[in-house]
Amino acid sequence: MAAKAGMIIQRVVLNSRPGKNGVPVAENFRLEQSTIPDTVQEGQVRVRTLYLSVDPYMRCRMNEDTGSDYLLPWQLSEVADGGGIGVVEESKHHNFAKGDIVTSFNWPWQTVAILDGSLLQKVVPELVNGRLSYFLGAAGLTGLTALLGIREKGHVTVGANQTMVVSGAAGACGSLAGQIGRLEGCSRVVGIAGTDEKCSILVSEMGFDAAINYKTGNVAQQLRELCPGGVDVYFDNVGGDISDTVISQMNQNSHIILCGQISQYNKDVPYPPPLPPGTEKIQKERNITRERFLVLNYMDKQEASILQLCQWIQEGKLKVRETVVEGLANIGAAFQSMMNGGNIGKQIVLVSK
Structure with a gap:
C-alpha cells in the first residue's frame, strides 16, 4: 500500500539518554525529516512554530523515570516537546483563525505541527510590545513560576523590611524572581550567580542590591556582610551546598521558595532532595x-x-534578558549550554520568523 502524501517537516527527537547521573550533551537529540498529514481534522489546528523554550526541568524528562508524577519522560526516537509559540496556518477549531498567535506547554519540537485546539491558548502580542518570545519566559511559565512562587510561598509583606536571596539569580526564573521580590515589597534583594558578568548585570540592569559570584567568593562571608539582618525569603533554584549556606543564615519563621534544584538534576536523588542533617536541624x-x-x-x-x-x-x-539561538537544528546545543549555566536569562530557540 502506497504511503500517504503529506507535508514534509523537520523535527527533533530524543536520540539517547544521558543516564540518570550523566550530563546532557547536544548529541542526545537528533534532527530528522518527517511528514504530517495534508489535511486538518475537526477540532485541530495547523501551526508553524516560531519559538521553542528549553528549560532545566527538561533534564528530568530525559530519564526513563522523571521522578515526578506530573512530568512524562521523553521517549527514544520520539519528538521532544515543551513550551512553544507559533502562528495558526489553518484551523478547524472554533477558537482559532488563520494568523492567530498561540502557545502551549506541550509544543512538539518541529517546524510545523497539527495540534488539538484544546491544548492551545491564544496570546495578544501587544501585551508584550510584540516580543512574542516573552510568552515563553517573562510573560509565560517562567514568569508565572517566579511571581506565584513569591506570592504563594514567600510570604512577602510590604513594609516588613524583608531580605530576599536568590540562587541561580542570572537564570530565566532567578533574574525575574529578584525583580518581582522587590516589586512585591522586599527591601533588599541579593543574588548568587556564577560569573562576574552575571553579577554585574543583576545589579546594574535588574535592580538587585548586590550579587555574589559563588565560584570566586566566600558565599557565607559575603552573605553575612550583605544581609546583616539575616535572610527572610530564599528563592532556591539550585539546591546543594549553596542552599545549605543560605539556610544557615536564615531567620526564625523565614521561607524557602523551592523552585528548582539544578545542581541535583544530573544525580539520582529524590525531588526535592533531602537536606543534610545539620541543615535540616536549622x-x-x-x-x-x-x-x-x-x-x-x-x-x-x-x-x-x-x-x-x-x-x-x-x-x-x-x-527581561533572553539568549536566542537560531534554528531547530541547534536546540540540542542550546539545551546543553543552558544546563551548563552558560546563559543570562531565558534560553529561547527561534525556529522561524
Whole structure:
C-alpha cells in the first residue's frame, strides 16, 4: 500500500539518554525529516512554530523515570516537546483563525505541527510590545513560576523590611524572581550567580542590591556582610551546598521558595532532595518553611498573573534578558549550554520568523 502524501517537516527527537547521573550533551537529540498529514481534522489546528523554550526541568524528562508524577519522560526516537509559540496556518477549531498567535506547554519540537485546539491558548502580542518570545519566559511559565512562587510561598509583606536571596539569580526564573521580590515589597534583594558578568548585570540592569559570584567568593562571608539582618525569603533554584549556606543564615519563621534544584538534576536523588542533617536541624529549629512548589497547582491564578507580568514589562519595571539561538537544528546545543549555566536569562530557540 502506497504511503500517504503529506507535508514534509523537520523535527527533533530524543536520540539517547544521558543516564540518570550523566550530563546532557547536544548529541542526545537528533534532527530528522518527517511528514504530517495534508489535511486538518475537526477540532485541530495547523501551526508553524516560531519559538521553542528549553528549560532545566527538561533534564528530568530525559530519564526513563522523571521522578515526578506530573512530568512524562521523553521517549527514544520520539519528538521532544515543551513550551512553544507559533502562528495558526489553518484551523478547524472554533477558537482559532488563520494568523492567530498561540502557545502551549506541550509544543512538539518541529517546524510545523497539527495540534488539538484544546491544548492551545491564544496570546495578544501587544501585551508584550510584540516580543512574542516573552510568552515563553517573562510573560509565560517562567514568569508565572517566579511571581506565584513569591506570592504563594514567600510570604512577602510590604513594609516588613524583608531580605530576599536568590540562587541561580542570572537564570530565566532567578533574574525575574529578584525583580518581582522587590516589586512585591522586599527591601533588599541579593543574588548568587556564577560569573562576574552575571553579577554585574543583576545589579546594574535588574535592580538587585548586590550579587555574589559563588565560584570566586566566600558565599557565607559575603552573605553575612550583605544581609546583616539575616535572610527572610530564599528563592532556591539550585539546591546543594549553596542552599545549605543560605539556610544557615536564615531567620526564625523565614521561607524557602523551592523552585528548582539544578545542581541535583544530573544525580539520582529524590525531588526535592533531602537536606543534610545539620541543615535540616536549622530548618526545623528556626521553623523555616520549605514546601514543594508546583506552578501547575495554581492555574486558576494564571490569567491575572500573566496580565500583571505584562503590565510590569510594559511599564519597564520588569527587565527581561533572553539568549536566542537560531534554528531547530541547534536546540540540542542550546539545551546543553543552558544546563551548563552558560546563559543570562531565558534560553529561547527561534525556529522561524
